[in-house]
Amino acid sequence: MAVYAALVQPFVEFGFMRRALVACLALSLGCGPVGVLLVLRRMSLVGDALSHAVLPGAAIGFMVAGLSLVVMSLGGFIAGLAVAVLSGFVARVTPQREDASFAAFYLISLALGVMIVSTHGSNVDLMHVLFGTILAVDDASLLLVVSIATLTLVVLAVIGRGLVAECFDPAFLRSVGGPGAAVHLAFLALVVLNLVAGFHALGTLMAVGLMMLPAAAARFWAGEVATLAVTSSAIALAAGYTGLLLSYHADLPSGPAIILVAGGVYAVSVAAGPRGSLRTRFLPRRHLEA
């Protein structure tokens, strides 16, 4: 019964824990595959950049409509997408690479966001946007997070083939007239959407953690796009569940607890995963016949 009390009872007893768990499940389903694709496209840090880029939009939304879920989300989405599109535009029409243009635009966006929040809001608001409140997820934000996860999976199913082709051999896709740019843009929109979903629960600082850490860890367990995505989602969900329990029992802030558990899974994966981990490098098994 002690096990039940530790692992299950908090979710049975408290509605806020249940909603937090469902939010984690939805976030994991969306962020898992998106994070894997970011890693495969060598855009791991773009997720980070976009998570900061969301801030001014959310802040302006807050200025206009107060703590309104819809307006803040919309603002965050527009700001994030604007940074993605502008960075992509500069990278396509000038010799500058996309990593540099992303850095430039997200820094501008972040500074703008901090400026707006510090002149028009209180520290409490800033803390809410930066750190989120997964234990205060209400039905409306739960609905938003679940809708974004659903949309993400549907869109990924639709553009999956193009994404793989664009990532593997972009010049070929262009040469056969494939919709490379459109697919890329749709994917970036999905990244921003999932970060917006994440920031309600985890804040802009932590949202990207649930996207990148499980994806980075999955690489040590799986070797195909589909299995990587499933592994990544499973790790994210496990981190969400464990992190919530940790934060409940040890009275820790839930967002960082979830991300730190994901970080722990990443560390274990690097050390001992079956594919390319430190273990396989330093304790190799006998080589095969052929």
Add this chain to the structure above:
Amino acid sequence: MSASIALHDLTLGYDRHPAVHHLSGRFMPGSLTAVVGPNGSGKSTLLKGLAGLLAPLEGRLERSGLQPADIAYLPQQADIDRSFPISVMETVLLGHWRRVGLFRALTRAQYRQAEEAMEAVGLAGFAGRPVASLSAGQFQRVLFARMLLQDCPVILLDEPFTAIDTRTTSDLLAVVARWHGERRIVIAVLHDLDQVRAHFPDSLLIAREPIAWGPSADVLRPENLFRARQMAEAWDDRAEPCRRSAG
């Protein structure tokens, strides 16, 4: 297949500096042409121009009866992420893109064609292998298999056999010969002149400008090759506008 590509006083280059200039002539239907010349003579630039990836600085490129996607182009260093988790079969199947696009399902016949293409390039049994596990030569075979599926009337190959062993080269030359037999236009940048003489009926020798274009035996004569070697490689920052340009 009756497509042809005509060059009218074509100049290709970067930032107004020509990589190759004043090129005129025609790649006839069913022709198999080797493009030869020293390093920096503009061979790769010419192929990029033919593939439609580089707009001419001056002159015209006339691709009669050809859509951009009718041209299969194998770049010298393809911008391919070979660590990407994709199998040989999936890579070869990309050659069907124009027919299946983003949404359509692959038919059984299309799978069968992919298997045949893999057999044709000597990759039978490799279908499930991850691309990351292949050697350079095996990967080149994969790209040839993909081009077989692309089924294009024009095929451009930029140094397809560099760093490729003799067995792979002879297998892939057989594929090139098959394309030639199917009356496609095949244009390949090559360095091995014996290979060119043995397998390529026509040659275009360039050294930043045309030296000779015609039957390989005529083009690859010592006096032409000597002229090609005299080519000035320097990129002059203060070069005057080319006086040969009309107007």
